[in-house]
Amino acid sequence: MNGCPRHVPADDVLSYDFHFGETELRNPVASLDAVRPERRAFFSDKWGGFWVFTRYEDMRKIAQNPEMFSNQPIGIPPQGYAQRPLIPSELDPPTHTKYRHLLSPYFAPGQIRSHEPKIREVARGLIDGMLETTSCEFIAAFARPLPTRVFLSLVDFPQSEADRFVSWTHDVMHKRRPEDERERNEARRNITEFLLEVMQARRAAPGDDLVSYLQDGLIDGERISEEALFDTLFQVFLAGLDTVTNTMGFLIQFLATHAAQRQALLDDPALLPNALEELLRLHSIVSMTRRVTCDIEFEGYPLRTGDMVLLPTWSAGRDEAAFDHPLEADFKRESVRHLAFGAGPHRCLGSHLARLEMTVALEELLARMPDIHLDPVGEVKYHGGVLGVDELPIRYSRAEMAV
Amino acid sequence: MTLHFDRSLCHGHGRCQAVAPETFELDDLGYLAMEAQKAISATDKVAILRGVKACPESAMHVTYDIIET
Numbered sequence: 001m002n003g004c005p006r007h008v009p010a011d012d013v014l015s016y017d018f019h020f021g022e023t024e025l026r027n028p029v030a031s032l033d034a035v036r037p038e039r040r041a042f043f044s045d046k047w048g049g050f051w052v053f054t055r056y057e058d059m060r061k062i063a064q065n066p067e068m069f070s071n072q073p074i075g076i077p078p079q080g081y082a083q084r085p086l087i088p089s090e091l092d093p094p095t096h097t098k099y100r101h102l103l104s105p106y107f108a109p110g111q112i113r114s115h116e117p118k119i120r121e122v123a124r125g126l127i128d129g130m131l132e133t134t135s136c137e138f139i140a141a142f143a144r145p146l147p148t149r150v151f152l153s154l155v156d157f158p159q160s161e162a163d164r165f166v167s168w169t170h171d172v173m174h175k176r177r178p179e180d181e182r183e184r185n186e187a188r189r190n191i192t193e194f195l196l197e198v199m200q201a202r203r204a205a206p207g208d209d210l211v212s213y214l215q216d217g218l219i220d221g222e223r224i225s226e227e228a229l230f231d232t233l234f235q236v237f238l239a240g241l242d243t244v245t246n247t248m249g250f251l252i253q254f255l256a257t258h259a260a261q262r263q264a265l266l267d268d269p270a271l272l273p274n275a276l277e278e279l280l281r282l283h284s285i286v287s288m289t290r291r292v293t294c295d296i297e298f299e300g301y302p303l304r305t306g307d308m309v310l311l312p313t314w315s316a317g318r319d320e321a322a323f324d325h326p327l328e329a330d331f332k333r334e335s336v337r338h339l340a341f342g343a344g345p346h347r348c349l350g351s352h353l354a355r356l357e358m359t360v361a362l363e364e365l366l367a368r369m370p371d372i373h374l375d376p377v378g379e380v381k382y383h384g385g386v387l388g389v390d391e392l393p394i395r396y397s398r399a400e401m402a403v
Numbered sequence: 404m405t406l407h408f409d410r411s412l413c414h415g416h417g418r419c420q421a422v423a424p425e426t427f428e429l430d431d432l433g434y435l436a437m438e439a440q441k442a443i444s445a446t447d448k449v450a451i452l453r454g455v456k457a458c459p460e461s462a463m464h465v466t467y468d469i470i471e472t
Contacts, residue, residue: 064412064460109417109433273421335422335456343460347414352433 007302008043016044016052018287018312019176019384028387029250029283032315033327041301047077050289050308051301056322056339058299059311062290063344066092068298069290069309071346076289076308083188087231089239093345099232102217102224103349106210112352115154119357122149123364131368131398135375138392139249142361147244150357151237156209157198164190169241174383195233199226210236240350243286244357246388247340250283251276251362254329256374256394264331266370269363275331276358281338282329284313285387288342313339314387369396404443405466406451408435412462419454419463426450435462 004013014035018024024031035042036054043051053059062069070092073085085091088099105111126142126149136142148162148169171180171187198211206212214232217224224232255262265271288311292303303309316339318326341348348354365372374380375393383390415434419427426447430436443451443465455463 060460104415104432108415108431109429110431277418335453337418337457337459339459341416341459344414347416351416 004043004045004049005304005307007304008049009302012039012041012043012301013045014039014042014052015046016042017046017384018310018387019047021046021384025382025384028382028384029285029314030318030327032312033318036315036319040299044310048308050076050310051303052310052312054312054315054319056316056319059288059313059316059339060343062298062309062311063288063339063342063346066096066345068293068296070293071096072291074289076287076310084227084231084234086235086238087228089235089346096345098219099228100345100349102214102219103232103236106213107349107353109352112356115150115353116356116360118153119150119360120364122146122153123361127364127368130396134397135393135395138252138394139245139389140391142365143245143248143252143392146248146361147241147357150353151240154209154353155198155211156207161194165237165241169238172238173242174385176385191234191237192230195230195237199229199233236350239348240353242386242388243348243350244354246285246386247280247283247354248358248361249389249392250285250387251279251358252365252372252394253374253380253389253392254279254283255362255366256372256392258329259373261329261331262366262370262372265362265366269366271331272362272366273359274333274336276355276362277336277338278329278331278333280340281317281323281336282327283387284317284338284340286340286342286348287312287314288346311339313342368398372396404445404448404451404468406437406441406443406455406463407466408437408439408441408463410435410439410462412460414460416459418457418459422457423450423454427454 016024032054040055040058041051041053043049053062071090072092074090088096091099123146126145130136130141144166145162148165149159152159152162168187168190171183172191175184202211202215211233215229265275290309292305292307292309295304320326341351372394375395378393380392381390382388413435415432417429417433419435420429428436455465
């Protein structure tokens, strides 16, 4: 209770640490399931203090209200992803809208669909590697390299850089303890140097990749500045990697431990798109954060200017007020919705790309490893922040050998 | 039955089109291409409701017209 602002009622305070809390990390996507029916919102005394709204509709409304709930800055604690504001994540409308419009066409559904062959090629190549044996650690073998390699091909960066990117991203996103600062800074420096190198290369020789497309973008009639271009690329670089990796970890953990539902997908592959949405609902991994811009009472809670607010999308997807049988994975559930990709003006720009990657990945994995199951040795451990599985040891037979 | 669409709440999730492709069309940027109000026939009702319910933003809602005789 130390350090809670005076305007927060004592009864509303609850310790919740979605980064490192031992209890919270036992099953992170479920970490608010017991709290949510009792508390529509509460104030956590961790990380400088922040409100947490636990229910879908409240999160939706907050995310749809950038005037009262700002993205400047984001992150609890505030970012150290980059030392400069991320573009467009850390902007509010109307400036946000201008940068968003620059990026939107590249990430529109029709445009993204054109990358399917390349995505499938990447997925198949990774599975070829896994099938050289009958067991592996899934995150390292597939979940981490998949989005990295896809991203590299979209921006025409060399595939040979993939391993380096993976470790840089991991350090920047997950090494948040004070003792990790040196490693984190080094990772950030490496990413910075690399992006600047590519920007330089594309100026000299433009292509038809993302960087070439962005560098000629106009903001208020003027070409986007080098600083803004860099900030945008940094954001896009970070945003597309860890998120897909972590979600794939949860998806495969689920399918590897639920044989009947895995079989349902094998029997009827047309179920897959809806199954993906249903699993995203149950395993939303990102939390939106907002800063309150004025003193307001929101649904009875006294918010003050400067208060930070956490919108844990994992709780929204499992909200009993929004879904019947919320904790049940029903691949035939109608009109599945969720906040895995957020809501409001900052809706995940990469959502169409992410869905395509994950759909293709699941298609290929199920087709070639239909009996994929968890290696029973050891328990699965999770990390917080952007929630994820640390390691997922799996076993499988080749499709033609699985009965 | 009338379908109402609040364009300011559409942020391009594309879920309406995904669950009811015959009924909802997206523009080139992935946003719903539809007028603010649209009369719905009985045959379209099921698909329409599917799409309305799938929108994470609740950008659409339906009103029912009461006919007095």
